[in-house]
Amino acid sequence: MxxxxxxxxxxxxxxxxxxxxxxxxxxxxxxxxxxxxxxxxxxxxxxxxxxxxxxxxxxxxxxxxxxxxxxxxxxxxxxxxxxxxxxxxxxxxxxxxxxxxxxxxxxxxxxxxxxxxxxxxxxxxxxxxxxVPADWCDDDVICIEPLAVAMSAVARSGATSGQQALVIGAGAQGLLVVLALLRVGVEPYVVDPQPGRMALAGELGGHDGDALDAPEGFRLIFETAGVPAALELAMAKALPDAHLALIGQCMTPVPLSTFELVRRRLTLQGCLIYDHPEGFAATIAAVKSENLEPGRxxxxxxxxxxxxxxxxxxxxxxxxxxxxxxxxxxx
Ligand SMILES: [Zn+2]
Ligand SMILES: [Zn+2]
Structure with missing residues (x-):
């Protein structure tokens, strides 16, 4: 074969x-x-x-x-x-x-x-x-795994309805974080250097995090880019008591000031995939009941x-x- x-x-x-x-x-x-x-x-x-x-x-x-x-x-x-x-x-x-x-x-x-x-x-x-149901389109089914990653990160961040969040990186994982935030009532702001990805983030309901009227700082930040500059940006945009959820992975060590972390009481959380069986069970249930269409x-x-x-x-x-x-x- x-x-x-x-x-x-x-x-x-x-x-x-x-x-x-x-x-x-x-x-x-x-x-x-x-x-x-x-x-x-x-x-x-x-x-x-x-x-x-x-x-x-x-x-x-x-x-x-x-x-x-x-x-x-x-x-x-x-x-x-x-x-x-x-x-x-x-x-x-x-x-x-x-x-x-x-x-x-x-x-x-x-x-x-x-x-x-x-x-x-x-x-x-x-x-x-x-x-999964026989009538789901293949793209929706394929996206269940990366959506489970996004939904688990959002669940662990303690995000609640009415909050605003910054999503760094609008690759597929960043876009699925946008969908996972929207479904719990959080307003996502997205930054990515690539205009095509930003356009797609906008189509899915994300705001431009670099727009003039975007918030200066956030209590919730999702890092999906996995490059050293992204963590720097996350630190710069973090409000006091902010939660920084890290999904992107990068082997390059990054300088981090404990002074900044402590003074602003920041929480850094590594978000590795999802746990079995809750991750997939919750994701499939959400796709079933909420018309999420992650295949978008x-x-x-x-x-x-x-x-x-x-x-x-x-x-x-x-x-x-x-x-x-x-x-x-x-x-
Ligand atoms: Zn993957
Ligand atoms: Zn084990």
Whole structure:
């Protein structure tokens, strides 16, 4: 079968003869229909985030249809439409037992610590495959995972209706934070150097954080850009008692003044993904009941053969890019 893999840093290729997955008794096998491209995939492609071996199958934001069910799986069935929760926590360690599965030290991450989901068929632990209604469009389903990241960050920030928030970075993750803020009644102001991304943020209901009438400072700030300058900006825009939620990741150390942090009583919070099962359960419930349509952030579709192009373009393109897998795809 076919799979999209990294051969060496920067070299994305389609493998024609990747082995079929063999699901265990607790797994389902899924025919993949669509995979979203995410910032962490781009760091793998660029070689900034090391993977165990090459060629390395990419991707983690996947959805598709169950085509086989392991012997011990009673609550999934063939034909079911599912989205994958691509963080397989062990559910057994002390962190998992208190519900903080995002910090599980044995967490397996397809596309990062084990082969990714950008393949025609994949085997996934059944409990990490979430059934979704058959009539949801593929783009909405693909965006459930990054929306879960955004919704968890917003929930942990203690955001309440009537507040204003600054969102730094209007990449796909920043845009989904905008949607996650709007749904709880928070007014998002967005900053991003790229006009195309700002236009998209405006379309989704975000205000221009650089406009003359934008607030000077904020009590709630979401950093999604993952560059050192973004944290500097977050600190500059923070009002006393502000909560700074950090979603973007960057290996470069940044100078931070404890004088500033203490004097203004700032809270810095690292927001790593979501916990199992609440993160996906809450996100799917919200998409179901609130007409969120997170797929609105998807702005480009590529076929499997265009995957290299998709990964090249994703860094600069406004919105999320997705790779669509269709049966018998040759182009
Ligand atoms: Zn992602
Ligand atoms: Zn664990």
């Amino acid at each position: 076919r799979a999209v893999a990294l051969r060496s840093p920067g070299q994305v290729t389609v493998l024609e003869d990747w082995p079929e997955p063999t699901g265990g008794p607790e797994d389902v096998v899924v025919a993949v229909r669509g995979v979203g491209v995410c910032g962490s995939d781009l760091s793998v492609v660029r070689g900034h985030r090391r993977v165990p071996r090459m060629p390395w199958v990419l991707g983690h934001e996947a959805m598709g249809e169950v085509i086989a069910v392991g012997g011990s799986v009673a609550d999934r069935h063939v034909g079911q439409r599912v989205v994958i929760e691509p963080n397989y926590a062990c559910l057994n360690c002390p962190r998992c037992r208190v519900g903080a599965t995002a910090t599980c030290s044995r967490r397996r991450i397809p596309g990062m610590s084990e082969p990714g989901l950008l393949a025609e068929r994949i085997a996934v632990p059944a409990r990490f495959s979430w059934p 952030v998807v702005r480009a579709h590529f076929s499997m053969n265009q995957a290299a192009q998709a990964f090249r373009a994703a860094a600069a393109a406004p919105g999320k890019s997705c790779i669509t897998l269709t049966e018998g795809q040759n182009t």
